[in-house]
Amino acid sequence: MSLNEILYRILIQGGSYLTILKGLRATVEISVFSLFFGTLLGAFVCGLRMSRLKIFNIPAKIYIILLRGSPVLMLLMLMYYGVFARSSLEANTIAIVTFSLNVAAHVAELLRASISATDFGQVEAARTLGFSAFQAFRLVTLPQVIQIAKPVYQSTVVNLIQWTSVVGYVSITDLTRVINNIASRTMQPMITIIIGMLIYLALAYVVHGIFALTDMISNRGKEKEV
Amino acid sequence: MKKFFGLFLFSCLLAASAASAVKQEKDFVDAGVLTYLGTTEAEFQAGLDDLRKAVAPLLPTEENKGEWSDYDMMEGFLTSLVKNRRVIHFYDSLLSMQMALRSGQLDEIALPEPVGMYLVQNNPKYDIYFSLNMLPSTISFGFRNGNESLCREFNSAIKAMKNDGTLAKLRKNFVTELGQSQPEEIKFQNFKNAATIRVAVTGDLPPIDFIASDGKPTGYNTAILSEIGKRLKKNIRLISIESGARSSALASERVDVVFWYRNTGGLKTLPKVKDKNLRNVMQDTATGVLLSEPYYDWDTDLVIGVAN
Numbered sequence: 001m002s003l004n005e006i007l008y009r010i011l012i013q014g015g016s017y018l019t020i021l022k023g024l025r026a027t028v029e030i031s032v033f034s035l036f037f038g039t040l041l042g043a044f045v046c047g048l049r050m051s052r053l054k055i056f057n058i059p060a061k062i063y064i065i066l067l068r069g070s071p072v073l074m075l076l077m078l079m080y081y082g083v084f085a086r087s088s089l090e091a092n093t094i095a096i097v098t099f100s101l102n103v104a105a106h107v108a109e110l111l112r113a114s115i116s117a118t119d120f121g122q123v124e125a126a127r128t129l130g131f132s133a134f135q136a137f138r139l140v141t142l143p144q145v146i147q148i149a150k151p152v153y154q155s156t157v158v159n160l161i162q163w164t165s166v167v168g169y170v171s172i173t174d175l176t177r178v179i180n181n182i183a184s185r186t187m188q189p190m191i192t193i194i195i196g197m198l199i200y201l202a203l204a205y206v207v208h209g210i211f212a213l214t215d216m217i218s219n220r221g222k223e224k225e226v
Numbered sequence: 227m228k229k230f231f232g233l234f235l236f237s238c239l240l241a242a243s244a245a246s247a248v249k250q251e252k253d254f255v256d257a258g259v260l261t262y263l264g265t266t267e268a269e270f271q272a273g274l275d276d277l278r279k280a281v282a283p284l285l286p287t288e289e290n291k292g293e294w295s296d297y298d299m300m301e302g303f304l305t306s307l308v309k310n311r312r313v314i315h316f317y318d319s320l321l322s323m324q325m326a327l328r329s330g331q332l333d334e335i336a337l338p339e340p341v342g343m344y345l346v347q348n349n350p351k352y353d354i355y356f357s358l359n360m361l362p363s364t365i366s367f368g369f370r371n372g373n374e375s376l377c378r379e380f381n382s383a384i385k386a387m388k389n390d391g392t393l394a395k396l397r398k399n400f401v402t403e404l405g406q407s408q409p410e411e412i413k414f415q416n417f418k419n420a421a422t423i424r425v426a427v428t429g430d431l432p433p434i435d436f437i438a439s440d441g442k443p444t445g446y447n448t449a450i451l452s453e454i455g456k457r458l459k460k461n462i463r464l465i466s467i468e469s470g471a472r473s474s475a476l477a478s479e480r481v482d483v484v485f486w487y488r489n490t491g492g493l494k495t496l497p498k499v500k501d502k503n504l505r506n507v508m509q510d511t512a513t514g515v516l517l518s519e520p521y522y523d524w525d526t527d528l529v530i531g532v533a534n
Binding site for chain 2: 001013014015016018019022023077080081082085086168169170171173177178180181182183184185186187188189190
């Protein structure tokens with residue numbers, strides 16, 4: 001069996017590429033929604049975590065420790081087969097909830113680290129100049145936090161995409177599951193898995209490209225100011 | 227720092243290559259088996275070692291080979307078993323087992339006959355070393371404990387299908403005469419206002435548990451289910467799931483039925499081995515699950531290795 005023939009059987013025969021695209025769509029869908037909700041929730045948890053009041057920061061601390069310290073597959077199984085076992089929620093929704101919870105813990109920590117890295121003296125200076133607390137945050141702290149957090153956030157996004165490869169355990173046919181099915185069908189696991197890896201790699205590069213684009217846009221803005 | 231790191235990497239590589247060079251000709255064979263759900267790797271290994279001891283003095287000679295059933299088929303494997311001890315490794319999925327074989331971590335793998343044939347026909351890198359007709363196995367449907375009513379319904383449908391030849395016909399179409407072609411698409415009849423039975427499919431055991439290139443489950447199991455649905459006048463919904471999650475899915479009522487593949491007969495066709503315990507040692511008893519009548523059975527496993 002020649003390589004061409006094997007590739008034909010893996011990628012084309014019987015509309016195989018459409019199935020791969022469907023799997024890719026499931027992966028991207030779960031990743032994008034989880035990232036959106038996870039980031040919002042993460043910012044909220046970060047707010048609680050940085051609060052001086054113990055009733056806020058202790059639960060946030062516990063949340064972060066639990067969610068960052070446990071494998072996301074276990075959490076997913078627990079949610080799908082335990083917490084939501086009797087509900088009529090779709091598997092996709094449950095996966096998005098689970099990954100949002102997980103990403104939120106990571107985002108909360110990375111935001112906290114970024115905020116701690118900024119110089120608090122600048123906020124004090126802004127306040128003495130008459131900025132309100134919110135203005136000082138929005139105009140002084142936030143732009144720096146975004147710059148510091150960006151590279152770590154980018155790797156969180158790429159990690160998230162890779163974590164979603166376990167959703168086959170909760171009956172979602174994502175990219176990994178499609179690749180496994182094709183490997184079983186064609187009995188050519190090595191080549192099929194390499195193809196799967198290349199697709200994930202491409203996704204990671206798309207994320208990289210998007211971040212590079214945002215860098216370019218913000219740099220252009222700066223040049224105009226100068 | 228960079229130099230240090232480079233040196234470290236280099237020494238790692240050197241150590242690895244030295245280790246592989248030192249690796250001597252081993253006097254055992256690493257063999258992969260799909261996980262037996264009712265027994266452990268150690269128990270399976272102990273059973274096989276006992277068998278090896280028991281078989282050694284019994285090996286057929288020219289004079290007594292008539293006493294052995296299927297002499298030709300068995301001789302190769304038994305002689306080989308006595309010569310080289312088999313070290314058994316359980317694998318949860320055929321894919322990982324196949325990759326272990328390809329990379330040389332395993333020397334041979336044992337597969338149910340239809341699956342083994344499918345592997346050899348679809349990947350010419352592999353070859354059948356022996357066929358082993360001593361471990362009769364079956365595939366049945368598995369239900370949650372307590373779901374007796376559904377099990378009874380399935381049993382009556384399976385019995386009826388056995389009697390009117392449907393099982394044999396489907397077996398011929400979807401397994402024995404499949405060859406290199408893909409199993410055809412299977413249609414499910416839709417019954418209004420009827421209950422829906424949810425069945426977990428994995429696609430991990432082609433051509434029996436199989437997912438086609440359009441992403442739809444097909445193959446022998448699916449054909450049987452479509453037929454059972456028609457007979458019970460109930461809707462069947464197939465849920466594609468990772469095989470490791472099947473028991474969770476069954477227990478949490480996400481699905482009602484799973485496929486259950488197991489060894490049932492122990493070492494049935496070794497007449498010379500008198501010890502009954504020994505003959506039952508590899509039997510795979512199901513625990514925590516209710517099993518239907520088997521709808522597929524075979525008594526031959528194929529031992530497959532990389533083609534020379």
